[in-house]
Amino acid sequence: MVMIMRIMKFGGASVATAESFHRIAEIILQQTDEEIVVVVSAMGQTTDELLTLAKKVHPEPPRRELDMLVSVGERISIALLAMALSKQGRDAVSFTGSQSGIITCTNHSQANIIELRPKRVREALEKKKVAIVAGFQGVSKLGEITTLGRGGSDTSAVALAVALGADAVHFYKDVEGIYTADPKTHADAQLVSEMSYEEALELTKKGAKILHPRAIELARKNGVQLYVRTFKKDSQIGTVVGKGVLRNAVIEYEGEN
Ligand code: ASP
Ligand code: MG
Numbered sequence: 001m002v003m004i005m006r007i008m009k010f011g012g013a014s015v016a017t018a019e020s021f022h023r024i025a026e027i028i029l030q031q032t033d034e035e036i037v038v039v040v041s042a043m044g045q046t047t048d049e050l051l052t053l054a055k056k057v058h059p060e061p062p063r064r065e066l067d068m069l070v071s072v073g074e075r076i077s078i079a080l081l082a083m084a085l086s087k088q089g090r091d092a093v094s095f096t097g098s099q100s101g102i103i104t105c106t107n108h109s110q111a112n113i114i115e116l117r118p119k120r121v122r123e124a125l126e127k128k129k130v131a132i133v134a135g136f137q138g139v140s141k142l143g144e145i146t147t148l149g150r151g152g153s154d155t156s157a158v159a160l161a162v163a164l165g166a167d168a169v170h171f172y173k174d175v176e177g178i179y180t181a182d183p184k185t186h187a188d189a190q191l192v193s194e195m196s197y198e199e200a201l202e203l204t205k206k207g208a209k210i211l212h213p214r215a216i217e218l219a220r221k222n223g224v225q226l227y228v229r230t231f232k233k234d235s236q237i238g239t240v241v242g243k244g245v246l247r248n249a250v251i252e253y254e255g256e257n
Helices: 020-029 046-055 063-087 119-126 153-164 197-203 213-222
Strands: 005-010 033-038 094-097 102-104 115-117 128-132 135-139 145-147 166-175 226-228 240-241
Touching: 005 020, 005 153, 020 033, 020 063, 033 063, 033 119, 033 153, 033 197, 046 063, 063 094, 063 145, 094 119, 102 153, 115 153, 119 128, 119 153, 128 153, 128 213, 153 166, 153 213, 197 213, 197 240, 213 226
Parallel strands: 005 033, 005 166, 033 128, 094 128, 102 135, 166 226
Antiparallel strands: 102 115, 135 145, 226 240
16 A cells, blocks of 8 residues: 655744644644655754854864754754654654664765665554654764755755655745745745756755755755745645655665765
8 A cells, every 4th residue: 555655844933932842743634645754953043053153162063062062952942843753642753863874974964875774664654653863963874863954954954855765745834935036025036836856956055045956956866846835823725845746766865975
């Protein structure tokens, strides 16, 4: 039997407060898909705060230790989300990047994903649990904790979709989708319902921060569609990137850097 899988990604703005985890849990509980994988970022400004904290102790902290520290942000989020789901009666289990089998090169704080072995994620899904994965982090082949660079959780979500054979990733944002300009500063910005990977990449070059370019690139290589919508209300999809593109048979990650 073919299971219908949904990969959802929630960024820092969607989990800025303790209460927001209940809102995210509500959105997850609305989904009817048999298998649900959720990737989540650190709460609000947590990553910045951890970086500031590190700098107070050492102006140029060893990069290994910096990864050890900043990866904690996402770890807080995954545990709290699992708790919020549990409170609402849904079985969920959280995994660090390492536990999810996100294997990276050894380039601390800017690591590339080279392979995925999401064995434990698959096992959780088989047990009908929501699998919650920490974005932004992985583990090198030597067993060291790595991070993927700022905004890396989008890339984690797309990489998981590639490895698990999902066709799409659903991103939940504080805006309704991708606009022609920043809707927070441009009142005349128009919501774009569909665009190609190339168009989305072009927008990020012009400074749009809606999806990380590495995530778009990885999606383009593997034919994963990207849906962008808001977490603020129950709404239809705002923007689809790469609509109609077929999943590639050959898996391609980012490669060593
Ligand atoms: N928390 C990390 C950052 O702020 C990763 C992410 O949000 O995607 O850069
Ligand atoms: Mg963040």
